[in-house]
Amino acid sequence: MAKVTIKVNGKNQTRAVEDRMLLVDFLRDELRLTGTHVGCDTSQCGCCTVHVDGRAVKSCTMLAAQANGANVVTIEGLAKGKQLHPIQRAFSECHGLQCGFCTPGMIMATAGLLKDNPNPTDEQIYKGLEGNLCRCTGYINIVKAVKMSAKLLRGRKH
Amino acid sequence: MSAKAHHNHGPVGRVEDARLVTGAGTFAADWNVPGQLHGTFVRSDRAHAEIVAVDTGRALKHPGVKAVITGADAVRAGYVKPMHTLTFPGKGGMQTRAPERPVLAHGGVHFVGEAVALVVAETAEAAQDAAELVEIKYRDLPAVVSPEEALATGAPQLHENVPGNLALEVEVGDAAAVEAALARAAHVTRLKVEVTRVAPNPMEPRAYIASYDARADSYTLHVCCQGITTLRRHLSAYTGVPEEKLNFEVGDVGGGFGQRTPAYPEHGALMLAAKQTGRPVRWVSTRSEGIACDTHGRANVINGALALDREGRFTAMRLDWVNDMGAYLSPASMGHIRNTTTCMTGVYRIPALYATYRVALTSTNPVSSYRGAGRPDIAYTVERLVSQAAAELKMDAAELRRRNFIPPEAFPYKTPTGSTYESADLPGLLEKALKLADWKGYAKRRAQTEKAGKLRGIGIATVIENTGAGQAAKDEVELELDAAGNLTVYTMAKSQGHGHETTFATIVADALGVPFERVHLKQCAPEKQHRLQGNHTGGSRSTVGAGSVCHLAAQKLIEHGRAAAALDLGVEPSQVEYADGAYRSKESKRTFRLGDLARSKPVSVVAEGKFGSTFPNGCHIAEVEIDPGTGAAEIASYAAVDDLGVVINHGVVEGQLHGGVAMGAGQIFGEHVVYDRGSGQLLTGSFMDYYMPRAGLVPAIRGAEHPTASKVSPLGVKGVGESGCTGSLPAVANAVMDALAPLGVGHIDMPLTPARIWHAMQDARKGR
């Protein structure tokens, strides 16, 4: 068993967990933060994307123990109270989601992408979302949502 | 009703988005119930074998293990005979031959991934660890994964009661008329095409919890599904447990695409485990399990012949199908025959039709409905034949279509296979699409592409499909009103991403003239499951069916309140008018608000309806560019004009089209479930090997609507869920063939992977 303390969405969480526990299971099973999803077992789908120390990672491909001492942000940590994060707003307004299963991962990947590149081209968005699969939208409105997110976030900074 | 009449548009974005973008959705694996145990399935690692012995001894001794359920338990319980829906009259009176399938394999296994045992333990980890300790002794038998090889003489016999692995043979149409027409045709185009086996892969892996209530002798299943009614019927037939003893909980569903319709063996196995252990048993599938044993789609091989006269008019078509159903008949596999027959003529006048179907069993995962369930298959076949004919006759592909369209004045049009297309304006649709795609400017774009060292092709598809209808006796919707004027709508339809909460609330809010925010949808609510009837969501039917009944329920509520309103207003009921959420009368200055009806207690009405098929149709035009060095093809442009009747929510409908187009493009460019021909091993068992569409596959879609009226339902809507892939499968393939034709490449089958395209180019160059 490993004793881990992980700051999740701003709050320190300490648990004793099996060494083999994945970060995604820590989030879902220990903290009941079920917005982070598991859509595959080979690290392709990106449904489990969260931010660890400010970088987008696949929480299914990391042990909880590896995140000991880290700062983790999940989809549940994006909105400020009832006010949606601009990316969340953009996904909804652009109809960039249908079933919503891939959406938390898409949004977290988008946040990661826009951090590195606040004004991406279409091609850069395709590359930025290479690690995320969606089966419903055909991605067209997701790309639109990423662009709108970029615009909203740029506006916020001024 | 026109789109403009919708004055109560919902918010920007859908109702369901608020929870889904914040991670607050409740998907199947998000459920946990007190006292739950965890199940892991032990699955067959081979394609065809006799099970000689199953030893659970070591697994049962593993710490935390509570039970190991096996095929013997399944047989003892009688959970052995899944229902099937291949109930068509067979050729020469042949009856469908359906093998039994115990919910856990007993006696033999028939495909890689088939569940053989279920290990149940206190934790998922303990169950997984112990699953490796279940010892199964097999005696290997020869496997056959190709449906044509399975039907050939000398093929391994897979099931005792299915001689020659032929489950059913069906014929449709007039063989003699077609033979005669083929004999005197000026030109006959012949093509053998394969519509490949693909994995639907909704992003949410399956997850279930089964609980048993000993006192009531009933079960509750937490599931991800497309609606509980069809699932319940299937599961009751499979297990013998009466429908009234089967209860379901279903929250958000992460995609379905047909795959989440049927009852699966896992449902039954978990029920056995719950009953035996007395505790709820939870199972969460992995993706690899899903690719191996969640039903696959398509999997048809078609030999087609299209006869034309001297003027390029179609005179006859013959299609000979081999349908690969996998190892067992799934309960939801009828679409392969029904839907391909319903729209066999496509959008054309073809006087003589004949088709044969040979349904083969193979050593592979069962095949069932997948977005379109036969509709994309027939559209692909017909549209490939038509474009191939145009290429052979050196005719413009649009002109050949124009010449053969069913003319607008011929609607309603009765097809030679007995269906009646309600309405369409095919010439108008085509002209709009040609304009949208700038068909005339194509030569210039092609020259530009060639200058850049690439090949360019353009492909067109004009398609029609049957949507709506459904097997339930009727669709029922309950509408409940409370004193505050809030409305709760109960349906048996179940969104898997379709946005019913937004669309259906819009329908009700529009009909009642109340603010959208007042209307709340509950789908498959447990308290209504045994009271309301209705179709599951599939076959692009829910807005046509349940959506229309939402409208009828609102009207019924208005009528229901008229007498009380009249009494309150002090006028005759005939003097009462209803508008914008209130009853008024010229004879009274007062108003009686809708909510006033429920002042003393909530008011509820149940409406019902049963609607036939609607026939959305569309013209899709794709352009592709091919890198001759690598064979990699990319979509350069995509235009789609669709006749979807009345559209309730344009954003939602556009989203359905986008998703469908991308799914079709994915199948054309790469998706493919592949089994090893010798061993029957699954070679595309994870996303490492199973290609999935990614962002950028379809960069943009120029879309337009070209509605014609539909009177099938009171809303005038047509189904849309499957239109996208029905159009894109042939449009994209035709574009690739068009790009390759100048090199001398004939038809090549999907998936049109870079390697396949490159090889086709090499073969053509070498004259192979």
Added chain:
Amino acid sequence: MYSLSYVKPKSLKDAAAFLAKNPEAKLLSGGMTLIPTLKARLARPTHIVDIAGLKELRGVAAKGGKLVVGAGTRHHDVASSTVVRKAIPALAGLAAEIGDPQVRNRGTIGGSLANNDPAADYPAAVLGLAATVVTTQRSIAADDYFQGLFATALREGEVIVRVEFPLPKRAAYSKFHHPASGYAMAGVFVAQAANGARVAVTGAGPGVFRWKAAESALAKSFKPEALEGLALDSSNFNNDIHADREYRANLVRVMAKRAVAKLAGRK
């Protein structure tokens, strides 16, 4: 995943000592291959030894005509490093093509080299640039380091510390992505240095290899056309449902030409 113990040593020395005592322990860096392997129950180590955070393995520096990249440096950090972009832009470009953004945020160069997946990208750069793999025990020339399918010159308990890349005159990488996994179906790294050209190929065969015929041809004429019609032994190339040997051989030729073409006109 089988049950295992997670350990996090404080130094490289501790890590090496732990490995020496526990032969069935496995090193964990970014974990981008190891964790999926463990999840699929394809490996059963007693321990995993997490060296990802070790400072000794971090860092990128250009010094003495070399670019030095610490083994624990993540792909993203290589891709976005101004030092790398200036010294060997093709290396930064290659790192930006590995996997996807989430993978690049975790995966490390040391992990990639230790694993030596036949379709990984880094081996092409390391071999193409004639880099040196520096371990806790010695320095290994790239030509000696890669030994075929998942095989390397690393001994039990030996840990990669850093990779030293001599600066080429110019270099380029062209990759054709596997349609499903995104790995290299064929990736060709072409480098021109004072002592000649090197062409390293990944994805096509059972391990990274040098296409020596191409190297000789480019030494004479550094142009795409120089590669036309050259001998390429594809007899041991991967042959699977995604691509047969013939197609992979074609990809190698096309990617090599495109890599050279990228450099046309560049000094």
